[in-house]
Amino acid sequence: MSPEPQTGPANRIAAELRAAIADGRYQPGAQLPPVRDLAKQYGVSRNTAAKAINILRTEGAIVTRYGSGAYVRESHPIRTLGPDRYARSKWQETRVRAHGEDDGREKEQQGTQAQEVEIVPAEEDVAVALGVPIASLVVERSRTVFRDGLPTHTMVSYYRPEEVRDTPIMDDRPGMAGRGGSFAILTDLGLAPQDVDEKLKARMPTTDEVDVLRLPPGEPVVELTRWIKTAEGYVVEYAKGVHAASRFEWLYSFPIPD
Amino acid sequence: MSPEPQTGPANRIAAELRAAIADGRYQPGAQLPPVRDLAKQYGVSRNTAAKAINILRTEGAIVTRYGSGAYVRESHPIRTLGPDRYARSKWQETRVRAHGEDDGREKEQQGTQAQEVEIVPAEEDVAVALGVPIASLVVERSRTVFRDGLPTHTMVSYYRPEEVRDTPIMDDRPGMAGRGGSFAILTDLGLAPQDVDEKLKARMPTTDEVDVLRLPPGEPVVELTRWIKTAEGYVVEYAKGVHAASRFEWLYSFPIPD
DNA sequence: TAGTGGTCTAGACCACTTC
DNA sequence: AAGTGGTCTAGACCACTAA
Structure with a gap:
């Protein structure tokens, strides 16, 4: 009935370790026995023990550090992303700080590294979203967001060049147009953001x-794909992000439509 | 710099096959060369060729059928879930049909099998959501939803027993209270649904x-976790679902909050 | 029955970490 | 230098599919 044979020593060892992790015999961060020891203990070849470890790795239960050992995965706090993260009250703050100097605590809550601003030809989805011809030039702002010293997600935003030229959005110094900063800038330009469309899709990551x-x-x-629109429904920013699934959850509220 | 050695024959073979699949040399549904042939062709052991196949399998690029072969994964159409799926206009239809007889085409668009209604003690999250004591009895309606003959997601809804007793919600015949049918019933009870809260979180599946x-x-x-609320903010249904990620995407729209 | 995927062993070598 | 994970080989056996 079951198409996949789930038996065999490798699966048995994996199951036992999984159980041991689940009931706390191995705490988060704890090191598992070396593959060679597992092999001896269970009377199997090293290869088979390694396979068991690999199964747990694929499930995300453990992390292996090359040359060091296999460790029970530390769970990071989950960040809940609700509509509030776009709240107007948050831009003001960011905006005021953006006018001041770098105060040295940028990375405390949400540090951005590898910020990059480029002018690139629009791919099809970008062109459709912004309503410009395919391959016409658009402003692309990419960044990787870190938390607790680890990358949590990437985000790439697209703007029409004629709208953001000579604004801080073109400034590639980290933190300048980060967070809701771009929203304040767009507001100044007479393109005040009003509505957000978001699309979510889960999948396995590419090797990149x-x-x-x-x-x-x-x-x-x-x-995550999002469209930021003015009250008139005009898309002023189109953005795509890739989030590590274990670090986020999303929350939405809406009235039942007619 | 890279902590994981990504070299080696297995990875090279996987990469070549991946590329061949990506540019259409192997169409969806097509069978890949047998592991033994791959081994011979690339001059590696059978074990290594099998590992390459396993890499692609883990990535979800191919599916293996025991004793038959490895096949490029067929892609199913993606269903987009937006707020519209809760639209009032859709309950009416369902409701009218619910009063009639089974017309035999139930499974055409969205068939429900394995529907089950039980009265169970409330787990903590259910109790919190419905505002009842932990372990007090609640109505649990579980179903697995199919599409094209394949399961796409499971859904478990919880109700307060005193509110849904003697209603079709307690009817475990497939299709009776399915879709938005329960919304119509709740409306009749003076508990008209008004707002929806939804929470999304992606993760790897359990073996179950x-x-x-x-x-x-x-x-x-x-x-997917959802709370269905009346205009007063009273939660009339709490539900949890597990969706196969490749078959869905979610769409939300909301105004930027103050 | 032949072909195919899944698994295992025993031994080997390499790459990386830790001391 | 010692310990550890990652990978590979060559051969073997089993389980399942398809004809």
């Missing part, structure tokens, strides 16, 4: 994403 | 979920 987000094997990502 | 949803290895799931 595994690299950039330093994802443990077996961790999915959530692709 | 792999079984029930027949998930290919490497496919994540999305956990």
Whole structure:
């Protein structure tokens, strides 16, 4: 009935370790026995013990550090992303700080590294979103967001060049147009953001994403696409993000439509 | 710099096959060369060729059928879930049909199998959501939803027993209270749904979920939690679902808060 | 029955970490 | 230098599919 044989020593060892982790015999961060020891203990080949470890790795239960050992995965606090993260009250603050000098605590809550602003030809989805011809030039602002010293997500925003030219949005110094800062700038330009459309899709990461987000094997990502619109429904920013799934959850509220 | 050695024959073979799949040399549904052939072709051991296949399997690029072969994964159409799926206009229809007889085409668009209604003691999250004591009895309605003959998601709803007793919500025949049917019933009870809160979280499936949803290895799931509230903010239904990530995307729109 | 995927062993070598 | 994870080989056996 079951198409996949779930038996065999490797699966048995994996199951026992999984149980041991689940009931706390191995705490988060604790090191598991070395593969060679597991092999001896269970009377299997090293290869088979390694396979068991690999199964747990794929499930995301453990993380292996090359040359060091296998460790029970530390769970990071989950950040809940609700509509509030776009609240107007938050831009003001950011905006005021943006006028001042770098106060040296930028990375405390949400540090941005690897910020980059480029002018690139629009891919199809960008062109459609912004209502410009395909391959016409658009402003692309990319950044990788860190928390607790680890990357949590990437975000790439697109703007029409004629709208953001000569604004701090073009400034690639970290923190300048970060957070809701761009919203304040757009407001100044007479393009006040009013509504947000968001699309979420979960999938396994590409190898590039595994690299950039330093994802443990077996961790999915959530692709977030958003459209920021003015009261007239005019899209002023189109953005795409890739989030490490284990670090986020999303919260939405809406009235039941007619 | 890179902590994980990504080199080696297995990875090289996986990369070549991945590329071949990506540019269409292997179409969806097509069978890949047998592991033994790959081994011979690349001059590696059978074990290594199998490992390459396993990498692609973990990534979800291919599906293996025991004793038959490895096949490029067929992609299912993605269903977009927006607020519209709760629209009032949709309950009416369902409600009218619910009064009629089973017309035999139930499974055409969205078939529900394995519907089950039970009265169970409330777990903590259920108790909190419905505002009842932990372990007090609540009505639990579980179902697995199919599409194209394959399970796409599970859904478990909770209600207060005194509110839904003697209503079709307690009827475990498939299709009776399915879709928005429960909303119409709640409306009749003077508990008209007005607002929806939804929470989304992506993660890897448990082994149970792999079984029930027949998930290919490497496919994540999305956990959806929702609260259905009346105009007064009273929670009339609390529900949790587990969705096969590859078959859905979610769409939300909201105004920027103050 | 032949073909195929899944698994395992025993031994080997390499790459990285830790001391 | 010692310990550890990652990978590979060559051969073997088992489980399942398809004809």
